[in-house]
Amino acid sequence: MAEFGYFTARVYTSKGEIPVSNASVVIESYDMSSILGARVTDQDGKITPIIINTPKRSESQSPGAQEAPFASVNVRISHPRYYTYYIRNAQVFEGETSMADAELIPIDYSADYPFKAFDFNVTPQNL
Amino acid sequence: MPETIVTPYVPSYITVHLGAPDSNAENVTVSFPDYIKNVASSEIYPTWNEAAIIANIYAQISFALNRVYTAFYPSQGYDFDITSSTAYDQKFIRGRNIFSNIDQLVDGLFNSYIRRVGFIEPLAAKYCNGTTVTCNGLSQWGSEQLARQGYNSIDILKYYYGDNIEIVTNAPVREFAESYPGTPIRLGDTGDAVIAIQRSLNEISNNYPRIPKVAVDGIFGESTENAVKTLQSIFNLTPDGVVGLATWYKIVYLYVGIRRLAELNSRGQQLRGISFEYPNVVAIGDRGEKVTIAQFLLSVIAEFYDTVPFVEIDGIFGQSTQNAVKEFQRTFDLPVTGVITQSVWNAMYDVFVSVDNELTTIDYGTQLDNLLNGNSQNQGNNISYGDSDF
Numbered sequence: 001m002a003e004f005g006y007f008t009a010r011v012y013t014s015k016g017e018i019p020v021s022n023a024s025v026v027i028e029s030y031d032m033s034s035i036l037g038a039r040v041t042d043q044d045g046k047i048t049p050i051i052i053n054t055p056k057r058s059e060s061q062s063p064g065a066q067e068a069p070f071a072s073v074n075v076r077i078s079h080p081r082y083y084t085y086y087i088r089n090a091q092v093f094e095g096e097t098s099m100a101d102a103e104l105i106p107i108d109y110s111a112d113y114p115f116k117a118f119d120f121n122v123t124p125q126n127l
Numbered sequence: 128m129p130e131t132i133v134t135p136y137v138p139s140y141i142t143v144h145l146g147a148p149d150s151n152a153e154n155v156t157v158s159f160p161d162y163i164k165n166v167a168s169s170e171i172y173p174t175w176n177e178a179a180i181i182a183n184i185y186a187q188i189s190f191a192l193n194r195v196y197t198a199f200y201p202s203q204g205y206d207f208d209i210t211s212s213t214a215y216d217q218k219f220i221r222g223r224n225i226f227s228n229i230d231q232l233v234d235g236l237f238n239s240y241i242r243r244v245g246f247i248e249p250l251a252a253k254y255c256n257g258t259t260v261t262c263n264g265l266s267q268w269g270s271e272q273l274a275r276q277g278y279n280s281i282d283i284l285k286y287y288y289g290d291n292i293e294i295v296t297n298a299p300v301r302e303f304a305e306s307y308p309g310t311p312i313r314l315g316d317t318g319d320a321v322i323a324i325q326r327s328l329n330e331i332s333n334n335y336p337r338i339p340k341v342a343v344d345g346i347f348g349e350s351t352e353n354a355v356k357t358l359q360s361i362f363n364l365t366p367d368g369v370v371g372l373a374t375w376y377k378i379v380y381l382y383v384g385i386r387r388l389a390e391l392n393s394r395g396q397q398l399r400g401i402s403f404e405y406p407n408v409v410a411i412g413d414r415g416e417k418v419t420i421a422q423f424l425l426s427v428i429a430e431f432y433d434t435v436p437f438v439e440i441d442g443i444f445g446q447s448t449q450n451a452v453k454e455f456q457r458t459f460d461l462p463v464t465g466v467i468t469q470s471v472w473n474a475m476y477d478v479f480v481s482v483d484n485e486l487t488t489i490d491y492g493t494q495l496d497n498l499l500n501g502n503s504q505n506q507g508n509n510i511s512y513g514d515s516d517f
Contacts, residue, residue, distance in 0.1 A: 007224075008227075010361075010362075010363075013431065013485060014384070014388060014430045014431050014482075014485065014486075014489075015158075015384045015387070015388075015430050015431075016334075016381070016384035016385045016387065016388040016430065016489070017380075017381060018334050018385075018388075018485070018489055019334060019335060043335075043336060043337065044335055044337060044361045046361065057174050060172040060174045060175075061172075061174055061175065061271065062268075062271075063256075063258045063268050064258075069172070069174075070172075075224070085222070087222060087224060091224060093173055093174050093226070094174070095174070096174060096226055096227065096228060097226070097227035097228075098224045098225070098227070099224060099225050099226070099227055099230060099363070100224050101161070101225065102222075103433065105431050105432060105482070106431065106481050106482050106484065106485050107481065108477060108478055108481035109481065110477040110480065110481065111477065111481075118222065120220065120221055120222025120223060121220075122220055122223045122224065123220065125169060125170055125218070126170075126213060126218065126256055126259075126260075127171070127172065127256050127258075127267060127268065
């Protein structure tokens with residue numbers, strides 16, 4: 001039986017956490033070769049979970065795993081009014097839900113280069 | 128003369144330097160619960176036994192609070208509370224994914240910490256993985272093994288830190304006047320806490336319309352319970368309709384955040400009669416209207432950019448304002464001088480315009496509008512971060 005976990009997102013703007021609806025959330029494989037799921041945020045800025053295949057849970061419950069005990073995925077969150085939010089190597093474990101709490105920033109169209117991404121890379125735990 | 132004992136508080140926000148202390152890295156200011164959620168997700172695995180996860184979270188909270196309580200970095204002249212470097216502090220990865228179970232646990236624990244019996248300060252709880260690195264503190268892998276043997280989180284902490292520790296629970300959160308009352312508020316309850324919850328739910332629901340409006344009558348009836356359940360379902364809290372610590376502080380953070388935006392919007396409307404043209408160089412030691420405008424621009428920007436810290440709008444260009452200017456300059460690849468020249472002013476204004484449209488389109492609702500328009504304390508006077516009914 002395949003092992004899997006879940007990925008979900010909540011998208012908002014400002015520290016007041018004003019929800020951003022109709023943002024696209026795309027989960028792609030870590031090598032960007034395939035799209036694993038895509039959603040659009042609802043009025044609360046949320047999506048329904050996307051199922052992601054993962055290594056076995058037991059791989060993360062004792063030290064010395066030969067391979068990373070989690071699935072690595074890339075997450076692209078975008079909306080026409082905001083800078084793109086990109087997480088590289090986001091982690092998903094079997095039976096657990098990973099969440100992207102994405103605070104989006106409004107685009108500054110007056111800037112020399114108004115279109116840019118906020119790009120975050122997740123490195124493994126030092127375990 | 129008797130010694131003044133300073134009670135440790137939990138900061139509502141914490142500033143994290145994204146590198147070693149002396150590196151030219153950005154600072155980010157995040158809510159304290161979000162900081163701990165990020166650290167816990169970066170340091171350990173979510174698949175571990177819950178007792179091990181909780182023990183690790185307590186250690187992470189205590190370590191961070193010790194840094195804050197002792198002003199470890201500010202006392203050395205730095206403008207941040209802690210770093211993201213594991214050579215000095217705890218792992219923090221800006222923008223990373225967090226794990227749902229860790230998210231829920233931290234919401235219920237973020238203002239609890241470890242201390243030695245007879246001592247005031249949070250324990251500077253050291254820890255390491257316990258395999259490739261050993262230390263005089265908690266072993267992360269060891270905690271998981273102990274949990275599998277049936278140890279609870281307190282047993283695990285005592286195993287590593289000694290029997291002379293205790294857990295302080297429900298510590299006050301700075302800038303929030305009203306702490307969680309200590310017991311859950313639920314169906315059938317009445318009183319001031321219920322009024323505060325109802326008022327806050329109504330404000331939050333202006334931007335989260337799935338949360339139904341409720342009568343502000345101080346009676347926790349079924350409609351209030353339903354509104355609480357809806358909020359809980361949106362924010363990954365147990366949807367039981369009971370306002371425990373986690374739900375209380377989620378409501379507080381949201382309400383204070385929205386109120387702060389409303390105050391800035393109101394302040395902006397007052398300032399629109401004043402020219403935003405570059406006045407002349409604005410620097411440390413300056414006072415007056417040009418400083419007020421600069422602080423207002425930075426405050427609005429800080430609501431949207433976590434790399435720009437909050438600054439009080441008091442018309443006085445002191446150290447905190449200078450720090451905010453420096454972080455703005457660092458964020459936008461400008462020379463980091465702490466001085467507002469024409470190019471810096473223009474950049475601040477351009478970024479302000481880009482986010483101001485959000486500020487003016489947010490639905491603050493009638494209640495906050497009335498509060499701000501009718502409250503003379505907010506008419507042209509200082510806005511302090513955190514002023515609220517909480």
